[in-house]
Amino acid sequence: MTNHQLPILPRLLTFLKGNWHRVALSVLIGSITIGSSIALMGTSAWLISTAAIATSVADLGVSVVGTRLFGITRGIFRYLERLVSHDVTFRLLSRLRVWFYEKLEPLAPARLMEFRAGDLLARIIGDVETLENFYVRVVSPPLTAAIVGIFTSIFLASFYPILAPVFLIFFLSLGIVLPAIAQITSRKSAEQTITLRGDLHTRLVDGIQGMADLLAYGHADERLKQIASNGLDYGNAQRRMARVTGIHAGLSTLLTNLGMWTVLFLCIPQVTNGNLAGPMLASLTLLTFASFEAVTPLPLAAQMWNSSREAARRLFEVVDTEPAVSDKGQGTRDKKEQLVTDHSLLVNDLQPSTSLAIVGPSGAGKSTLANLLLRFWDYSSGEITLSGESLKEQNQDQVRERIGLVSQNTYFFNTSIFENLRFARRKVTKEEVEAACKSAQIHDFILSLPKGYDTMIGEQGLRLSGGERQRLAIARVLIKDAPILILDEPTANLDPLTEQQVLETLFNVMKRKTSLLITHRLVGLENMDEIIVMNHGQIVERGTHAELKNSDGLYRRLLDLQNRILEEKTS
Numbered sequence: 001m002t003n004h005q006l007p008i009l010p011r012l013l014t015f016l017k018g019n020w021h022r023v024a025l026s027v028l029i030g031s032i033t034i035g036s037s038i039a040l041m042g043t044s045a046w047l048i049s050t051a052a053i054a055t056s057v058a059d060l061g062v063s064v065v066g067t068r069l070f071g072i073t074r075g076i077f078r079y080l081e082r083l084v085s086h087d088v089t090f091r092l093l094s095r096l097r098v099w100f101y102e103k104l105e106p107l108a109p110a111r112l113m114e115f116r117a118g119d120l121l122a123r124i125i126g127d128v129e130t131l132e133n134f135y136v137r138v139v140s141p142p143l144t145a146a147i148v149g150i151f152t153s154i155f156l157a158s159f160y161p162i163l164a165p166v167f168l169i170f171f172l173s174l175g176i177v178l179p180a181i182a183q184i185t186s187r188k189s190a191e192q193t194i195t196l197r198g199d200l201h202t203r204l205v206d207g208i209q210g211m212a213d214l215l216a217y218g219h220a221d222e223r224l225k226q227i228a229s230n231g232l233d234y235g236n237a238q239r240r241m242a243r244v245t246g247i248h249a250g251l252s253t254l255l256t257n258l259g260m261w262t263v264l265f266l267c268i269p270q271v272t273n274g275n276l277a278g279p280m281l282a283s284l285t286l287l288t289f290a291s292f293e294a295v296t297p298l299p300l301a302a303q304m305w306n307s308s309r310e311a312a313r314r315l316f317e318v319v320d321t322e323p324a325v326s327d328k329g330q331g332t333r334d335k336k337e338q339l340v341t342d343h344s345l346l347v348n349d350l351q352p353s354t355s356l357a358i359v360g361p362s363g364a365g366k367s368t369l370a371n372l373l374l375r376f377w378d379y380s381s382g383e384i385t386l387s388g389e390s391l392k393e394q395n396q397d398q399v400r401e402r403i404g405l406v407s408q409n410t411y412f413f414n415t416s417i418f419e420n421l422r423f424a425r426r427k428v429t430k431e432e433v434e435a436a437c438k439s440a441q442i443h444d445f446i447l448s449l450p451k452g453y454d455t456m457i458g459e460q461g462l463r464l465s466g467g468e469r470q471r472l473a474i475a476r477v478l479i480k481d482a483p484i485l486i487l488d489e490p491t492a493n494l495d496p497l498t499e500q501q502v503l504e505t506l507f508n509v510m511k512r513k514t515s516l517l518i519t520h521r522l523v524g525l526e527n528m529d530e531i532i533v534m535n536h537g538q539i540v541e542r543g544t545h546a547e548l549k550n551s552d553g554l555y556r557r558l559l560d561l562q563n564r565i566l567e568e569k570t571s
Contacts, residue, residue, distance in 0.1 A: 008312050012134060015095050019088055023139070026084040030144040033081050034294050036074035038152065042287035043067050049279035089135050096128050096315075103319035110324035110377050117209075118202030123318060126197050127311035134312075137304040141297045145175050148294035152287070156263075159284060160270055163263060167288060170259030174252060175295035182248045183302035189240040190306030194314065196234040203227050241303065248299040256296065260289040325378045327395050352483075355515040357525050359555065360534035370407075370488045370518055375399050404482035404513075406506070408492035410473035412461030417446055418453040420461070420472065424480040433479060440475035441505050442468065467498035474505055485513040491521060496566075499523060522559050531555070 016023060047063035101124070104112070112120070149171050157164035207214065207223050214220045264285045270276035276284075358369060371377045372384060375396045384391040386399065412420050421433050433453070437443040445468065449455040461469045470490060477485065490506060491499040503524040510517075510527075517528060525531055526545040533541035533548065533555045541553045548555035 029081040031147040033077040040070035041290035045282040106323040118205030122198040122201035130311035133304040145294040152291040179302035182299040193237040194310040357528040404477035408489040414459040436478035442471035
């Protein structure tokens with residue numbers, strides 16, 4: 001059975017692999033801690049009771065030493081138990097975060113498009129943090145309670161056998177029945193809390209990212225009301241969880257006291273009959289009370305399990321998604337992949353150190369080809385070969401190492417210009433970065449900034465203009481120095497002057513690369529070795545710019561349409 005076929009609890013327990021010795025140590029120390037508390041309560045009760053009737057201080061010596069010993073050991077072992085249990089917790093969280101990110105990478109970008117950005121953020125932060133309670137509140141307490149319950153019942157039975165079953169009735173009621181009720185009554189609220197938290201994060205992220213448009217179109221107040229409504233629902237779900245917690249805390253206190261009083265009433269006749277020493281009446285009663293410390297956290301543990309299970313389900317929902325591309329050649333078919341029906345017809349003609357343009361109207365399937373070449377998606381018909389080998393048989397990372405991409409939406413991180421450029425090759429030198437920027441014609445602009453290459457450019461490079469971002473993208477791809485260059489609508493959303501400048505830079509770069517230009521703007525295509533015209537996923541024309549310009553086909557019609565639009569804008 002594979003991991004994704006296992007129930008949630010066994011899958012979560014697999015993350016403790018390699019740490020079971022720490023888990024065992026934590027449970028052992030936790031049991032000793034509670035045992036010390038029980039011994040302290042029982043010994044101190046014996047000490048006080050004996051002191052009331054003792055004729056000599058010597059009779060109190062052992063109990064005095066025991067009280068001091070158990071008081072000290074309780075504090076020491078409580079600290080050690082917290083130290084070990086939180087060490088296990090942080091190791092678990094660290095492993096979960098790394099595991100989740102590793103599982104996300106193969107899903108990008110094709111499968112991650114199916115999830116909302118805010119919801120993914122809630123899963124990777126909020127849901128992982130929810131699992132912080134999994135070990136401390138869900139795994140460890142039941143194991144500790146079982147050990148304490150066994151030893152306490154044996155100890156009580158050694159003085160008065162009937163005490164053991166009576167104690168176990170209350171102990172199991174607190175440790176099994178009440179947690180089961182808590183688990184049932186809080187399940188819906190726990191699931192709603194986790195889900196509503198994801199919805200709230202989604203609305204917040206969407207609202208922040210789209211703030212300018214919300215303000216421009218007058219929808220900011222409406223979005224604020226939606227966020228407030230989500231927040232209210234989330235708060236109500238949390239209050240329902242808190243209400244259940246409070247009720248079960250009260251029931252726990254009630255059962256704890258009932259258990260203590262029951263033991264007291266059962267022991268009184270035994271003291272009266274002389275079967276039990278007087279000081280043992282207080283000692284057995286209070287150590288019974290102290291032993292319930294082991295089970296009082298279990299109703300809350302049941303509630304935490306509901307939250308942990310829902311958080312884990314949401315994480316597994318993402319990681320169990322089948323990747324669009326597999327290095328084993330078993331790619332998952334994507335509906336966009338069907339737009340291109342004969343890949344080999346395109347790529348086999350792209351020879352080393354040549355340039356090929358793919359043009360056509362929007363929706364013709366041009367950008368799909370770029371995603372296929374980069375192995376973001378896989379294809380089910382036709383064939384794409386790279387260096388004579390099927391693309392499906394090649395490792396994704398190795399394929400991407402050989403391809404440099406300049407797209408219309410190159411992502412820039414919220415760090416310095418130098419760090420964003422160094423992203424292409426971690427060991428690049430400052431001189432190489434400056435040389436690439438000079439080739440991309442942005443070096444002088446960078447030097448004009450107050451901090452030069454150390455200038456922070458903001459999230460997604462929003463402190464730069466569109467032309468500046470595209471030149472940085474060109475510099476980045478130059479630093480990568482891959483043998484194949486893919487340009488996917490590199491001048492989209494640029495004004496004509498900036499577009500011309502960027503294209504001049506690109507064409508100089510393309511002379512040294514095997515290049516594929518994907519565009520719907522017919523500008524500068526006279527520099528390309530060959531042009532392929534696509535429409536509805538099919539190749540309808542191919543040839544040079546001069547040949548296609550003089551033919552009566554789609555390319556000529558698109559060129560005439562573009563020229564008329566430009567004339568209207570300039571007139």
